[in-house]
Amino acid sequence: MKKVVIAILIMLLLSACMSNTEENTKKENTDGTGSITFEETGITEDTLQKFPEYKTFKKNIDLQTYHAQMKDESNEKRVIVFLNDKQKEIYKSVYLKGTKRVKIIKLSEDEVMVNKVLS
Secondary structure (H helix, E strand, C coil): CHHHHHHHHHHHHHHHHHHHHHHHHHCCCECCCCCEEEEEEEECHHHHCCCCCHHHHHHHCCCCCCEEEEEEECCCEEEEEEECCCCCEEEEEEEECCCCEEEEEECCCCEEEEEEECC
8 A cells, every 4th residue: 555655656746847847948048037048049230229239339340240149138238249150259248227338348359348338
């Protein structure tokens, strides 16, 4: 009798674990703060123009040569990388929404090209 009860409990436990795994794989990749991580989401220049940091992009990055890809978007920040034709990340932009600060980093030289608050 004990073996039957134990076997049933083990089956219930395993089935509960399996359903939890399925739920986790169906969810978007979030970290609980409203942040969504993007894997390969290309951004058109029309979309870039809607961002407050667009003028800074246009002034410092050749938007005809590099294409933008969203890496992270949350209530606090937006991270965009600019890639060359070989899909290598050349520039990284971090926009802090609360303070309206934009940073542009040239990744090959680990150089901060822009670090300013937008007006």
